[in-house]
Amino acid sequence: MRGAKAMEVLYRACAGLDVHKKTVVACVLAVGLDGAVRKEVRTFGTMTRELEALAAWLAGQQVEQVAMESTGVYWWPVWNILEEQGLALLLVHPQHMRQVPGHKTDVGDSEWLADLCRHGLLAASFIPPGAIRELRELTRMRKTLVQERTAMVNRLQKTLESAGIKLASVASDVLGVSGRHMVEALVAGEADPEALADLARRKLRGKLAVLREALTGRVKPHHRLLLEICLAQIDCLEAQIGKLDTEVARRVAPFQHQIDLLVSISGIRWLTAVGLLAELGPDLTRFASAGHLASWAGVCPGNHESAGKRRGGTTTRGNVWLRGLLGEAAWAAVRVKGSACRARFYRIARRRGTPKALVAVMHHLLAVIYHVLTEDTPYREDGPDYYKPADAERQARAALRTLQKLGYIVQATKPDVVPPQQALPPEEAA
Numbered sequence: 001m002r003g004a005k006a007m008e009v010l011y012r013a014c015a016g017l018d019v020h021k022k023t024v025v026a027c028v029l030a031v032g033l034d035g036a037v038r039k040e041v042r043t044f045g046t047m048t049r050e051l052e053a054l055a056a057w058l059a060g061q062q063v064e065q066v067a068m069e070s071t072g073v074y075w076w077p078v079w080n081i082l083e084e085q086g087l088a089l090l091l092v093h094p095q096h097m098r099q100v101p102g103h104k105t106d107v108g109d110s111e112w113l114a115d116l117c118r119h120g121l122l123a124a125s126f127i128p129p130g131a132i133r134e135l136r137e138l139t140r141m142r143k144t145l146v147q148e149r150t151a152m153v154n155r156l157q158k159t160l161e162s163a164g165i166k167l168a169s170v171a172s173d174v175l176g177v178s179g180r181h182m183v184e185a186l187v188a189g190e191a192d193p194e195a196l197a198d199l200a201r202r203k204l205r206g207k208l209a210v211l212r213e214a215l216t217g218r219v220k221p222h223h224r225l226l227l228e229i230c231l232a233q234i235d236c237l238e239a240q241i242g243k244l245d246t247e248v249a250r251r252v253a254p255f256q257h258q259i260d261l262l263v264s265i266s267g268i269r270w271l272t273a274v275g276l277l278a279e280l281g282p283d284l285t286r287f288a289s290a291g292h293l294a295s296w297a298g299v300c301p302g303n304h305e306s307a308g309k310r311r312g313g314t315t316t317r318g319n320v321w322l323r324g325l326l327g328e329a330a331w332a333a334v335r336v337k338g339s340a341c342r343a344r345f346y347r348i349a350r351r352r353g354t355p356k357a358l359v360a361v362m363h364h365l366l367a368v369i370y371h372v373l374t375e376d377t378p379y380r381e382d383g384p385d386y387y388k389p390a391d392a393e394r395q396a397r398a399a400l401r402t403l404q405k406l407g408y409i410v411q412a413t414k415p416d417v418v419p420p421q422q423a424l425p426p427e428e429a430a
Helices: 048-060 075-084 106-118 130-162 177-188 193-197 202-214 221-251 253-263 270-280 290-297 320-334 340-352 354-375 392-405
Strands: 013-019 023-031 037-045 065-069 089-092
Touching: 013 075, 013 106, 023 048, 023 106, 037 048, 037 106, 048 075, 065 075, 065 106, 075 089, 130 221, 130 270, 130 320, 177 193, 177 202, 177 221, 193 202, 221 253, 253 270, 253 354, 270 320, 270 354, 290 320, 290 354, 320 340, 320 354, 340 354
Parallel strands: 013 065, 065 089
Antiparallel strands: 013 023, 023 037
16 A cells, blocks of 8 residues: 555554455464564455464464454354454444455455554444344344234235235234134134124124124135135244244343333333344443434435535435334334424424434434433433424514415514503503
8 A cells, every 4th residue: 555654553463354255365464573564365264163263373473453344244253253262353344445446356455454454544343242243133033023924914914805804994903812713713614704703802892793794705725725824924923033032031131221221212112222222232432422323323414515515415324223223213202292302303394304304303312322321311301392492583483484384474573671561452451
């Protein structure tokens, strides 16, 4: 790297790893006693024994810092094994390091990483501790299974519609206690609407006449087979979700204090708090400020300015799992009457629209999460008046603009300050 030798060298021995699916190319740059830079390149496989050999070789080279690029999921096992050996690791986002044009090779990539690392020119990605990474895998799998269960319930509903069974038009939950019994009876071969409707329980028994109409259809053998498969798949998914719930509850027990802090925030329930903990970790001091955290999460406006003009500020991609959790929490917070999030949402939605207002609430919630966890203080609700401007003239101008948009011609004058007893005309005071 031209000009790099004139810069300060922060590490005397650095390694750069170019990680692929089947191979890892490692380049070690070390400064010898004579001040010359020694380069050594080796290629290792990605099997566990080969990665252990890589860790032993790096330790033998007395490497002070190891840098690697985040390539899909292939860096995960490399990171885990090197972390077990106590090596100092640095994960780099691909956008933060660029190879020299026309010199793209695996060896070149690893050497480029090592050279940038030894001069301190790489920005580290946020990697939570091992226990949090394991919790993250569990919560992400749980969310995936919940989505698959929802998809299978929708598939079951489509099968019922194909058979002319309009159960969803009467029952709010097709797989509730009553709906489950009716679907199982259909699978077993029952076709009599009277018998099927008689399986209703509790409040649904008040709709027996409508149920008989809804359960009159044309259920064919292939419909029964599809319904049986859907029910079996839903049962399997629910059992797997239950196992994950048990394991997640066991693993978050040491972080109960952080969970309690997160639950104190409007719109965040226990499951959402666990997901946020898994994505962020309990210690947010790794981020310099709430703004840095929002930028990493992808819930703040981007920068695109040219020739003094802003050309849009769409949000970055960020952590898609965290964005999903924040979106769920934001909608829940907006529904809480008398909350600051609700007032913020409607204040912005009037001017910018619902999507941008929701992202603003997500940004606000993430800032609240940052301060609650870093300051170790439960959330204190500010109420809807928090966002109202304290300036009376500003409120008056906003009211005038609202009336003008409605078609009124308004001319406002501010009277002189008078005593309270002279504020009303004599006829009104009487």
